[in-house]
Amino acid sequence: MTSTSRPSAPHLYVGVAAACLALASFGCSFSDSSKSISDSVNHSSDSSGKSSDSSSSSSKDKQSAFADDVVQYTQAYVQAGGSAQSFFDGVGDLARKRGVSDWEAADATWISIGRGLGMTHLSDAELVAYEKAWAAGNSERMAAIQRGVAKVR
């Protein structure tokens, strides 16, 4: 099914002109199902209710979406030079948008923070400073953060 064909020149010009006209009229906006009765049920990949549905990404993958976002956020935050103090405001925002309320209680959150830290170019000393600041004396959180760091360093 591989294809690397280019569109023929006359076809391309007519198509580009038509697409430009249409784009000029309505731009890149596009409709969604947000006013459709389809949103009365879930249409994400793993919403079928079939636990072994091979056509979908696994439930485990989807449940870890928040954890994955925390990894990416931690990395982006530290690389932008963020201080240790305001970091958790961002975690709270991420959690709120994904329907997670008690993110502190989940070990996975702290492991993700560790993974994000481990993916930065921090020196070992800087890394330890972040770990201590964010664990705030809680040995379980510190251990989880360090487990996350160890997964990627």
Added chain:
Amino acid sequence: MRWALLALVLISGSSLARAEPSVDYLYIRANEGGSSGGHAAIRFGEWTFDFQHADGLLAMRRQDSGRFQYVYRMLENRGITLSRIEVTEDTYARLRSTFQQRFLVQERLDGIGKQVAEDVRVLEALGAGQQGGLPLEGVGFFFAEGATVPLEPVARAPAGSEPALRALRDRIEADRGPDALARRREEALAALAKLRTAPMDVGALAPDPRRWPLVEATFSRRYENALSALFALAELEALHPLRDDALAHAMPGDVGPALDPGEVARLREAAAALTGDLTRLSASARPDWGGAMLLGMARLCALDASIARGRLVLLDAYSTAAQTLPLTSRRRALLPALTREAEAQLDGARARFLAGSGWDEASFRELEEAGNHWIELRAAGARAGSSGRRGLRVEPGPLWPHAAARVEGLPAPGDPTPLAERLAAARTSAARYRAAMERVFGYDLLRRNCVTEIFRTLEIALAGSDRAPDDDLARFVRDESARRLGGYVHPTASGNFVPFVSSARVRARYAVREREDLPGFREQQVAEMEVREGRLRVALRESNVVTATAYRPDEQDGFFLFFTEDAGPLRPLLGALNLVAALGRSAVGLLALPLDGGRGLRAGLEGAFWSLPELAFQSVRKGTNEWVPPALRPPPG
């Protein structure tokens, strides 16, 4: 052609088993309404990223890949050309991470805009004095609309009130001391007393899609956090019962499905674990602990009620942003099938939650969402059989309970600066932030659209740094693109900003391993019918909206008679017939204006507009569907 199409559908299913990393570039064909010039997106496994033009800005969006294809292919009848780009593990991880981070940055920047606007709203409410009120999430679980902010200690409830919350309070006081609640109340009041009302310094914040925006929490966020904490503490003292209107009901008194003894035992275990988590949360240093506490306590009460009744009791999870669709005759006919689909999803979510252990918030939220869908559909079905006083609420997920209620008696923050002065500064700040966002993310047909930003984000990933672009970096990016993707596609040059041109360029220049043409729903249905019934018969029957079985005229679509996608040289003729028919519909709609609120006129005029390209051999419209039954949905490509 149709046989080939059907073969492609079957092949698309088999491609899911691939093991090598690949990035998929998607070209989505046009349809009437939005994105009439086509659309583009990029997929990394379970996530599909695209850019949406809304309110003058071009915003990145991330969607579940299954949902993305359902919306475009099934609901909008739009075929997708998928170009699968072969990459190494390292390149895949780098590109995916960059798209993820850009999405999170975008989300954060949008959030900052909302918080700056919220500063204005809270200052306006404070300035209104006694008349002021503020909607606050979580309060509506236990307090009525218009509840006064509890600044003074609240009288303790008599024995017997909300036993689950009483047990929680006892445990908090056992673990943290008998004055634990009083100490937290003092903390919240102290936070209010020292709260500065200055707006965010947006001048110091230059929105940049490559860099995380570092900002402190806004005044309004801190203020609302303190109020939420006060309400959570007041509830722990007063132990008000969970409000009936905070629950999801299909009919008055009716709740969710029945539970067997094993399920009740599982809920007991979950409630015990949640009580432990809430005890820890009550001592948390997170500034927003009060809102999380209100939601956790409401869920604890719902679990307790489920155990007591032997039926699943769920909180209402629709927000105030949910759309309420009127129940037209066509929608009413769909309700039974949709309810069955929702029931199957509820069964799955219920099984996953019950198979777990302890308190698993993620799977409980899924259960809440699936249960709310099922209950809302049943409620709509019940209403459809009666007076139909309300429609059907719909909202894209994730759903979780918000229970916003207006609160009054707002305490003044300790900041001595006059509120009017702060309000003027906050309004200026909001306007400046909007202007800064428009400079960076403003939509531009040729230079910043749904295609160009995909390639710009690829360039950010390939550059591997957030330094400002220069000639050296541009050369480096081109070399990296050739090395990692097999070639380079400029974001705007040579018409690349046009979706279908960009798709061809990707296949011509990148290391594309595979191309798949994923048909839209109608196209796929017609292909399958031709295999079963013969081409000529199906082509004639499905060519027009009167006899077609793969399409029912949708209330949202413009009026037309003939599909012209496969009409070839007959397209202008059929387009002319569509135009005449649509103008006729407009005339009828004009006469019916006082009766139908303009729906007929709108359908006629839109139909006429989208007939015009057909006169010039261009076909855009494909019709849309409100819902497609699960049995007719192909696996996503």
